[in-house]
Amino acid sequence: MSEELFEKVKIDENYVRVSKDELFNFIVRIFVKLGVPEEHARMVADNLVMADLHGIESHGVQRLKRYVDGIRKGGVNIKPNIRIVKEGSSYALIDGDEGLGQVVGTFAMRLAIEKAKKTGIGVVVVRNSNHYGIAGYYALMAAKENLIGISMTNSRPLVAPTWGIERLLGTNPIALAAPMEDGYFLLDMATSVVPSGKLEVYRRKGKNIPEGWAMDKNGKITTDPEDFFAGGALLPLGGFGELHGGHKGYGLSVMVDILSGLLSGGTWSKYVGNTAEKNSNVCHFFMAINIENFVPLDEFKRSITKMVNEIKSSKLHPQAQRIWIHGEKGFLTAKTRLRIGVPIYRKVFEEINRIAEELGVEKLEPIKQ
Numbered sequence: 001m002s003e004e005l006f007e008k009v010k011i012d013e014n015y016v017r018v019s020k021d022e023l024f025n026f027i028v029r030i031f032v033k034l035g036v037p038e039e040h041a042r043m044v045a046d047n048l049v050m051a052d053l054h055g056i057e058s059h060g061v062q063r064l065k066r067y068v069d070g071i072r073k074g075g076v077n078i079k080p081n082i083r084i085v086k087e088g089s090s091y092a093l094i095d096g097d098e099g100l101g102q103v104v105g106t107f108a109m110r111l112a113i114e115k116a117k118k119t120g121i122g123v124v125v126v127r128n129s130n131h132y133g134i135a136g137y138y139a140l141m142a143a144k145e146n147l148i149g150i151s152m153t154n155s156r157p158l159v160a161p162t163w164g165i166e167r168l169l170g171t172n173p174i175a176l177a178a179p180m181e182d183g184y185f186l187l188d189m190a191t192s193v194v195p196s197g198k199l200e201v202y203r204r205k206g207k208n209i210p211e212g213w214a215m216d217k218n219g220k221i222t223t224d225p226e227d228f229f230a231g232g233a234l235l236p237l238g239g240f241g242e243l244h245g246g247h248k249g250y251g252l253s254v255m256v257d258i259l260s261g262l263l264s265g266g267t268w269s270k271y272v273g274n275t276a277e278k279n280s281n282v283c284h285f286f287m288a289i290n291i292e293n294f295v296p297l298d299e300f301k302r303s304i305t306k307m308v309n310e311i312k313s314s315k316l317h318p319q320a321q322r323i324w325i326h327g328e329k330g331f332l333t334a335k336t337r338l339r340i341g342v343p344i345y346r347k348v349f350e351e352i353n354r355i356a357e358e359l360g361v362e363k364l365e366p367i368k369q
Contacts, residue, residue: 014205016349016366017341023061024049026356026364030064033359034071036078040103047102047133052342054330056188058197059134062204062348066131067100068355070275076100076130082107090119093264094126098279101132101153105284109138112288113145120293125259126284127266131155131275135175136188136327138286143177143184146297148289151175152256153282156272159192160233162250165219167233170269171195172256177327179291181305186327191253192234199225199234204347260285341367 018026024045031041044067052060070076080099084092092111096104108124115122132138135151142149155170173195175188193213202209208223214234216227228234236253238246257268266283273280291300312323337343344352353363 012343014346015343016346017343018349018364018366020049020053020338020342022364023052023342023344026352026362027061027064029361030068030352030356030359033361034068034078036071036100040078040100043106044100044102044133047137049342050137050334051134052344053334053337054134054136055333055337056134056330057345058195058201061344061352062197062200063131063133064352065355066275070130073277075273075275075277075280080104084111090115090121090123092122092124094124096126096129098128098130101130101282101284102137104129105132105138105151105153105286106141108284109141109149109151109286109288112286113142113147113149116142116147116288116290117145120290122286122288124286125264126286127261127264127281128279129282129284130280131282132284134188135173136177136186136330139175139177139188140184140186142288143179143186145288146179146291148291149175149177150285150287150289152260152285154257154261154266154269154272154284155282156274156280157269158196158234159236159253159269160215160219162236162247165215165217165233168270169236169250169253170257170272171234172253172260172269174252174256178304179297179301180308181301183331184327185304185308185325186330188327189237191237191249191256193237193249194234196228196234199228201345203229204345256285 027045027048028041031044032038048060071078077098080097082097082099082104083095085095086093094108104126108126112122112124132153138151139149152174154172157167159169160166161168171190171192173190177184177186199209203225209225211223214222214228215232216222217231236246237249260283261268264283267281272282291297308325312325356363
């Protein structure tokens with residue numbers, strides 16, 4: 001499938017396109033203006049830009065206002081003292097000091113990678129952090145070092161447990177990345193049917209959400225995103241209907257809370273706050289696995305590549321055009337967008353430029369067509 005067929009070059013009138021480098025530099029300018037050290041600003045920008053490059057609109061620059069508001073309201077510590085509370089040769093516990101989640105997360109995964117290279121496995125758990133962007137970013141950090149990377153985080157309560165209607169669980173994403181002979185396997189999934197950011201995207205566009213994503217505050221399945229924002233709840237991954245969500249996603253969400261929140265001495269999703277609040281106490285879990293401590297790296301890469309190719313070449317459903325592997329669409333999207341520009345929904349583009357104007361920062365300019 002060609003890049004042009006995958007993402008049409010013709011631009012939707014509701015979007016503008018910007019270059020990847022311009023978008024990155026714009027985000028850095030915003031955070032530096034807010035007093036964030038440039039090195040930290042670049043970490044946040046790299047995470048947000050990766051999301052937009054890979055087509056994860058819900059976690060890209062659309063989130064900028066959320067982070068800016070968090071800093072302005074004092075919910076985010078722009079110069080955190082990220083400290084190692086406990087440490088061993090293959091593990092560490094970190095206190096993020098309410099820093100930007102991308103900064104804390106990058107510090108933690110770098111430490112997990114360092115430990116894995118020395119001992120075979122590095123596990124780092126984090127408490128007292130903030131929203132860290134896309135989980136796959138950190139898993140991919142390890143894969144780029146020829147390790148297997150795992151990343152999880154809890155989040156504020158937006159999801160109801162199976163059979164329930166109360167917001168108790170986070171969307172609690174899980175990511176795993178592994179190196180292949182040519183590229184990477186990258187699984188990055190919420191434990192709810194969709195992350196809340198997807199509903200934000202639909203809300204901005206004035207569109208109904210698909211049935212099965214969310215319920216209203218009384219437990220009725222809804223297609224109106226406003227019902228969710230008025231006190232409804234997302235459904236856990238794995239099905240919907242009379243049971244209101246799948247028990248598998250529900251269980252995985254609890255697993256993430258155990259590994260990130262409880263194991264770190266932090267908290268579980270019910271007690272996690274919003275980015276704009278003090279002590280939001282978002283908690284993360286990171287693991288890096290040194291493949292060569294188990295099998296030779298080349299053998300592993302050949303094996304995972306063979307497995308992926310056999311899956312992709314298996315018999316197709318009559319209505320399908322191809323079988324995708326996890327991460328493949330995102331990497332293809334990124335390759336295309338590096339060439340033709342990153343699309344930003346026009347209302348989001350206007351919003352982030354208003355932020356720039358308020359801060360006295362140079363605005364983001366679209367690519368001239």
